[in-house]
Amino acid sequence: MEPPVHSLSSLFKQLGLPDDPVSIDKFVAVHSPLKRDQKLEDAFFWTENQKKFLRNEILEDADWAEVVDELNLLLHRVK
Helix, strand or coil, X not given: CCCCCCCHHHHHHHCCCCCCHXXXXXXXXXXXXXXXXXXXXXXXXXXXXXXXXXXHHHHCCCXXXXXXXXXXXXXXXXX
16 A cells, blocks of 8 residues: 555645644534535635645545545544
């Protein structure tokens, strides 16, 4: 299995969010868990540009898709 092309930190940077581990953990803690039927890209806390980026990366199975899926799993995980 190949390692992901991008890291979770680089995804946060791409989304214009603080990308250090503490900020990422805080973001996940504040915004999770998403409801089971809530799509990541439709969550209320994203800007329109962030939603578009997340949606496109998944739909196109682009090189960000794997780390976007990782974020999706983190935000849907029940604490």
